[in-house]
Amino acid sequence: MTVAETREFDPGLFLAEGDLPSDTVTPDLLILNQPIASFDVFARLWRHTIYQICADGGANRLYDMFEGALELRRGDFLPDAIHGDLDSLRDDVRAYYTSRGVDVSQDLDQYSTDFGKAMQKIFSRDSPSPQREVIVLGTLAGRVDQGLGLLHELIREESRHPDLQLWLFSESNVSFILKATHNIIQNTLSNRLFTRNVGLLPIYGPAVITTTGLEWDVKDWETQMGHQVSTSNHTVAEEVHVQTNAPILFTIERAVLATGAKPAQRR
Template sequence: MAMIENIMTWHPADVFSNNPIAHKDCALVILNQPLELKPSFYAKIWKNSICRVAADGGANRVYNINTSHEGDDLTLDLVIGDLDSISAEVTKYWKDKGVKITHDSDQYSTDYMKAVNYIWSEKPKPLNIVAIGGLGGRVDQGLSMLHHLYLFQKDYTSGKMFLLSSEGVTFLLKSGRHRIKAKETFQGIGLGKHVGIIPMKEPSIITTKGLEWDVTDWPTEFGGQISTSNHVQEEWVTIETTKDVLFTIDLKFLPQESG
């Protein structure tokens, strides 16, 4: 008898939803990259999380938003890392607010890894984790974040990992079938139309449904053909892949109505 294959369902817009479905329990890791979007956008993400951990200099970035006086203060539960990036002024700011600052000098793990390991050790699993600022800055730093995504997402038993930048959301599709809700908007913030399906680790064969340029049993690899700048056509996009691939979709910001 043929076995019914499981399909993994994704709701990437839940990160900034008013009523999240899949991200009702999620944790935040704030990385040391500029937080370039409106404070109200980050406030939404903060509200949808049960734990917020700054990886070293990420504490500087949250401090900058809080002292911009453009909205309510964003809170932190912990600052962790080798603490070579957080400034003395910011250290005092968070200590005065009662936030624990943990020095971890382990040179074999990055501040990002230290933050994720803390969340996994202290919070019940499965728990989705959203890393904010994951793909900004230097090329080597961006590649390091993608490398970490592969390291952390061995399977989905601990939860799903997301990289959220000022441009889009990126996550890892393990080999198998995936169903992604690719059209959603909440109060002027939504998912855009541009997507990429990128085989960073090894060649894969993919089949897609719901994109402008769908493919069937399509080989994809670096140095060969890869699917970038494809367009969302349907509300739900289905992807079947023989190996792990990155899925990335951009953000869309609608003009806010006045008055």
């Protein structure tokens, strides 16, 4: 994804009905212990990932999503692994997935979160490419401390692994970190997978940014929490360009996804 001084992002690829382009790194999927807001979004993300892992109680969320009308489809969405300290994993959920061959493993390290433990599990696997992409299925709603903690873990993991790209798919947005370089967010309008609502948040420290493709573009603009920030901005072009001298969080709102996602194929 990195080309010289420019980093390109196309978050709509993971929500498209078709296959990923052949030159795209196939991501892994990390399911956190947080509500899964949309089955249709979930099914498309699952289809576009090569390895699916639940962080401890994330397995409860996956299992419970298939109550009622979706129950017959539970067996079509078996994760490759469930990993964490396992203090949240219910006995009935563990028994179900274990009986179907899912790898359930425990890490009792009290100095790392289930998110961090799951990321270690992902990196323990061989990869054909040095570039790693991980889709994180979580939420920024609910407890404020947990939402901020999740944003902290995004920057921590990307700082530890320079070739890692994390995508946070929360209840209504896609969020990812723009690093200190020229960043291009592609296909923001034509695929109709997103609304025009975006935000550029300097939650990791002060930054100076220059943008094009937004309704309210800025040039050499100092942004800092507690001072001035570009929230509630709007896309007006197919590409949004952001030059920044420090990491910032970019978030774009998802449009309502058409129903009818294709069934997943178990690899």
